[in-house]
Amino acid sequence: xxxxxxxxxxxxxxxxxxxxxxxxxxxxxxxxxxxxxxxxxxxxxxxxxxxxxxxxxxxxxxxxxxxxxxxxxxxxxxxxxxxxxxxxxxxxxxxxxxxxxxxxxxxxxxxxxxxxxxxxxxxxxxxxxxxxxxxxxxxxxxxxxxxxxxxxxxxxxxxxxxxxxxxxxxxxxxxxxxxxxxxxxxxxxxxxxxxxxxxxxxxxxxxxxxxxxxxxxxxxxxxxxxxxxxxxxxxxxxxxxxxxxxxxxxxxxxxxxxxxxxxxxxxxxxxxxxxxxxxxxxxxxxxxxxxxxxxxxxxxxx
Amino acid sequence: xxxxxxxxxxxxxxxxxxxxxxxxxxxxxxxxxxxxxxxxxxxxxxxxxxxxxxxxxxxxxxxxxxxxxxxxxxxxxxxxxxxxxxxxxxxxxxxxxxxxxxxxxxxxxxxxxxxxxxxxxxxxxxxxxxxxxxxxxxxxxxxxxxxxxxxxxxxxxxxxxxxxxxxxxxxxxxxxxxxxxxxxxxxxxxxxxxxxxxxxxxxxxxxxxxxxxx
Numbered sequence: 001x002x003x004x005x006x007x008x009x010x011x012x013x014x015x016x017x018x019x020x021x022x023x024x025x026x027x028x029x030x031x032x033x034x035x036x037x038x039x040x041x042x043x044x045x046x047x048x049x050x051x052x053x054x055x056x057x058x059x060x061x062x063x064x065x066x067x068x069x070x071x072x073x074x075x076x077x078x079x080x081x082x083x084x085x086x087x088x089x090x091x092x093x094x095x096x097x098x099x100x101x102x103x104x105x106x107x108x109x110x111x112x113x114x115x116x117x118x119x120x121x122x123x124x125x126x127x128x129x130x131x132x133x134x135x136x137x138x139x140x141x142x143x144x145x146x147x148x149x150x151x152x153x154x155x156x157x158x159x160x161x162x163x164x165x166x167x168x169x170x171x172x173x174x175x176x177x178x179x180x181x182x183x184x185x186x187x188x189x190x191x192x193x194x195x196x197x198x199x200x201x202x203x204x205x206x207x208x209x210x211x212x213x214x215x216x217x218x219x220x221x222x223x224x225x226x227x228x229x230x231x232x233x234x235x236x237x238x239x240x241x242x243x244x245x246x247x248x249x250x251x252x253x254x255x256x257x258x259x260x261x262x263x264x265x266x267x268x269x270x271x272x273x274x275x276x277x278x279x280x281x282x283x284x285x286x287x288x289x290x291x292x293x294x295x296x297x298x299x300x301x302x
Numbered sequence: 303x304x305x306x307x308x309x310x311x312x313x314x315x316x317x318x319x320x321x322x323x324x325x326x327x328x329x330x331x332x333x334x335x336x337x338x339x340x341x342x343x344x345x346x347x348x349x350x351x352x353x354x355x356x357x358x359x360x361x362x363x364x365x366x367x368x369x370x371x372x373x374x375x376x377x378x379x380x381x382x383x384x385x386x387x388x389x390x391x392x393x394x395x396x397x398x399x400x401x402x403x404x405x406x407x408x409x410x411x412x413x414x415x416x417x418x419x420x421x422x423x424x425x426x427x428x429x430x431x432x433x434x435x436x437x438x439x440x441x442x443x444x445x446x447x448x449x450x451x452x453x454x455x456x457x458x459x460x461x462x463x464x465x466x467x468x469x470x471x472x473x474x475x476x477x478x479x480x481x482x483x484x485x486x487x488x489x490x491x492x493x494x495x496x497x498x499x500x501x502x503x504x505x506x507x508x509x510x511x512x513x514x515x516x
Contacts, residue, residue: 066480092482161386161467165480173481190477191467195386199467204385 027055029245029252032070032082033062036194037275037282038129038213038237038268042083044286046239049255052296056249066165067091074242075117081241081256084109084121085129087233090171093117098171102234109238118243120253123260124236127268131166131232132212134222136200147226151183151207160185161205163193172232180231197222213265215273237268258295312485319474324493326388326469330460331497333392335453338399343445346407347433358408365401373398373459377466391463391470398459399452406448410441446509453505457498461490471497 031046033039040062047058061079064070067088073079086105089096094116096108110121133148140146143154151158167174167190178184189205196208197216210217210224217224239256246253267289274285290296313320342365349358368376373394380390414437422432438445464472471490478486 065476068482069479071482091480164464164473164476167473168477168481168483168486170481189387189467189469190464190473191386192465195381195466198381199386202385204387 028057028059029080029249030059030061030078032064032073032079033060034067034070034083035063035065035192036211036214037272038211039083040282041271041275041286042125042237044282045259045290046081046256048283048286048290048296049258050252053255054249054251056252068093071117074119074240077242077244080245081239083237084240085235085237086124087130087172087235090169090233092170100230100233102236105234106236106238113240114243120241120243120246122239122241122256124238125259125263126237126261127213127263127265128234128236129211129213129268130235131163131172132210132217132224133207133227134200134210134217134224135207136203137221137223139206140223140225145223145225147228148181148183148231149228150225151181155183155185155207158185158206159204160188161196161199161208162188162190163196163209163211164190165193166190166209177231180229213268213272215269215276218269218273219277237263262293309485309488313489316489320489320493323469323471323473323490324497327457327460327471327494327497330388330391330395330463330468330470331453331457331501334395334456334460335399335449337392337396338403338452339449341396342400342403343407346404347411349404349408350411350437351429361404362401362408365404368397369401371397373462374465377462381466386467388463388468390466391460391468395456395459395463399456402452403445403448406444406451407441410444410448411437413444414440443509446505450502450505450509453501454498457501458494461494 029050031043033043040060043060043062047060050056050058061073064073067084068091070079070082070084071093074082086102086109089105089109089112090098094112096112097104099105106121106124113119113121133151135145144150162174167188170176174188185207189199191199193211196205196210197214197220199205200208200210200222201220208222210222212224216222241252241256271285271289274280275282287296291298345361349361352358371379376394376397377390380393384390384393418436418440419432422436427435460470461472461475463470464476471494474486474490474493478484478488478490
């Protein structure tokens with residue numbers, strides 16, 4: 001008894017000491033991630049990179065419901081950085097010009113976030129995760145659907161499953177979509193974006209709006225219709241980070257630039273595939289990728 | 303001031319949507335609560351007929367378990383069974399409505415003075431007559447307050463149904479959160495509150511009205 005309680009006391013002292021040793025204010029940064037896998041994998045990738053090359057401890061806050069929630073948390077300083085997509089500037093954050101030109105969207109993102117939020121929009125990583133209007137392969141064949149404007153003939157009896165956030169998007173949401181393509185579906189079903197893939201596969205929905213790098217498009221054999229009127233703006237993935245975090249840890253900028261232009265859509269989809277379909281952990285997938293790229297030593301830290 | 307005029311313009315522009323979402327919301331709440339009433343009240347009546355407590359503790363236990371499943375988890379579990387849309391939402395909310403309805407009906411009937419029942423039996427009332435003419439009328443305030451309580455909280459929980467494609471006022475809140483649109487969040491929230499208050503008021507009025515007359 002005596003021994004056990006003394007041991008307990010020792011353990012609690014040690015843990016208090018350890019807890020106070022890693023002072024969260026000084027050397028911790030927090031990466032935000034959204035509800036879908038890709039942002040979590042990228043958060044894990046940067047966590048591994050940063051912890052490998054600096055003494056900074058990295059926390060990840062996953063499953064944040066939307067980019068505007070992430071941005072608010074970044075703005076408050078609860079988060080230090082997160083993966084973002086250039087097309088998200090059309091989300092009412094600051095005044096923007098409507099365009100689908102890749103370079104122009106990117107430069108608006110860089111300038112806008114610097115000016116209005118004091119944050120740095122890094123150069124794109126190399127992949128795009130845009131909206132993809134998709135249908136089941138058999139339905140596409142049966143109705144001869146290749147591009148979005150082909151829907152014009154048969155949309156009136158089609159059920160349309162969409163990401164809840166898309167419905168209200170001011171410049172590239174449903175109202176604008178109806179105008180651009182002249183297509184109005186029989187009914188729309190806004191839902192969590194992670195549910196649309198199975199909803200399409202199980203014929204609950206006829207058309208769904210998916211994310212283009214999601215591996216479930218491959219898993220369920222869904223066909224993406226071509227955006228023939230160039231309606232959707234580009235959604236190039238970049239890191240967005242607070243300027244004061246970068247100032248406090250100047251070494252971060254270089255680390256955050258290591259992957260610039262290195263990850264294409266195929267790579268990202270396959271990383272997503274390993275997590276979503278093969279059920280591996282984001283951390284393992286992230287580490288393996290970095291080791292393959294020669295950016296990280298193979299040995300597991302103790 | 304500027305914000306108020308902006309909000310009024312927003313309402314003018316969007317009221318068909320807001321009404322449609324409110325309608326969906328009411329359909330989900332109504333179906334869940336009505337189904338819940340049918341199942342829970344009749345189960346409770348049957349349970350009061352059993353002498354030993356095994357059947358009732360089993361049913362209460364079951365209803366209690368449904369109540370403790372986190373709502374997101376319940377929705378997630380129902381998707382493989384029922385897919386997306388209105389059905390999984392209604393089923394989930396129906397399961398949540400069971401416990402308070404069951405408990406109130408059961409204890410309402412149990413609370414009826416056994417002397418009254420005895421007197422009715424003496425007057426030659428059949429079991430069904432006792433139930434219909436004595437037990438249910440006397441238990442009515444309990445049952446109605448159960449329905450009132452259940453309806454109010456199901457109205458607020460229905461906002462969650464939006465994540466599985468069931469529609470309702472939750473759509474406005476989630477879309478507002480995603481697009482940095484506070485008008486949408488505000489409208490969705492306030493409409494849900496108004497619905498809940500109205501339901502509370504109406505059901506409260508119904509239960510009072512009848513008890514005074516009797």
